[in-house]
Amino acid sequence: MQGWCMDLKIKDIVDLFQVSEKTVYRWIKENKIPCYRINHQYRFNRAEINEWILSNKIELSDTLFELSIAGRPTVFTDLLRRGGIYRNIPGNTIKQVLHNSIDLINTPPHISKEEIISALLNREEMMSTAIGSGIAIPHPRNPMITNIQDACIAICFLQNAVDFNALDGKAVHTLFILLTSSPKRHLEVLSKISYLCRMESFVNLLEKQAAEEEILSFVEVEEKEWQKKGTHNS
Numbered sequence: 001m002q003g004w005c006m007d008l009k010i011k012d013i014v015d016l017f018q019v020s021e022k023t024v025y026r027w028i029k030e031n032k033i034p035c036y037r038i039n040h041q042y043r044f045n046r047a048e049i050n051e052w053i054l055s056n057k058i059e060l061s062d063t064l065f066e067l068s069i070a071g072r073p074t075v076f077t078d079l080l081r082r083g084g085i086y087r088n089i090p091g092n093t094i095k096q097v098l099h100n101s102i103d104l105i106n107t108p109p110h111i112s113k114e115e116i117i118s119a120l121l122n123r124e125e126m127m128s129t130a131i132g133s134g135i136a137i138p139h140p141r142n143p144m145i146t147n148i149q150d151a152c153i154a155i156c157f158l159q160n161a162v163d164f165n166a167l168d169g170k171a172v173h174t175l176f177i178l179l180t181s182s183p184k185r186h187l188e189v190l191s192k193i194s195y196l197c198r199m200e201s202f203v204n205l206l207e208k209q210a211a212e213e214e215i216l217s218f219v220e221v222e223e224k225e226w227q228k229k230g231t232h233n234s
Contacts, residue, residue: 008046010025013049034048046183049187050141053187054127054194077219079151080155083105083106084152088157090160094121096162097156106152116140119140120138131166132170133168134172134206138175145179146181152179153176155206157173
């Protein structure tokens with residue numbers, strides 16, 4: 001469980017979501033964010049914050065994308081290009097579509113595809129990664145890669161919609177498979193995917209399985225807006 005221990009503080013939540021301390025304390029007071037009081041200080045568990053983002057328990061604002069990790073915000077489009085976009089993934093079950101997706105993706109050489117598939121399935125058994133609107137974000141509970149250059153996001157369009165036990169009851173037609181190198185970057189990227197997937201225009205692109213360049217162009221435009229906001233507020 002290394003990397004997912006209860007080591008996030010108020011400041012980390014402020015940095016991650018780019019909100020004020022006052023906002024974080026309000027979330028705590030209103031029981032909107034999972035936290036613990038240890039030695040008179042609030043602490044947060046990375047895994048629980050991960051679930052919190054995934055289950056849409058917070059309305060993430062545009063300011064989320066001003067965040068920077070050690071001065072190096074993740075370039076979302078780079079991760080997408082590295083991971084790739086795949087179509088007509090066969091399968092009628094969660095296990096089948098995850099297995100067939102990972103078979104196609106260019107995964108880091110030091111990790112076997114079977115290890116990744118096992119980690120993704122274990123994560124699904126704990127809690128569905130479906131976020132609604134026919135979209136799921138399969139990812140390992142713990143980061144599996146050590147080199148930041150190996151981090152990637154793959155979009156996989158399924159041949160047949162599959163039941164991922166989504167809260168909205170919709171079968172999943174699109175997977176965002178996420179492999180990151182650190183817990184903080186994982187939370188950052190997961191937040192960005194979650195945000196994009198709340199945009200009707202982006203969901204429409206996924207539903208029609210738009211061309212790769214159309215998807216990348218959409219994300220690039222959004223990413224430039226995020227960078228502008230970050231510049232204006234720096």
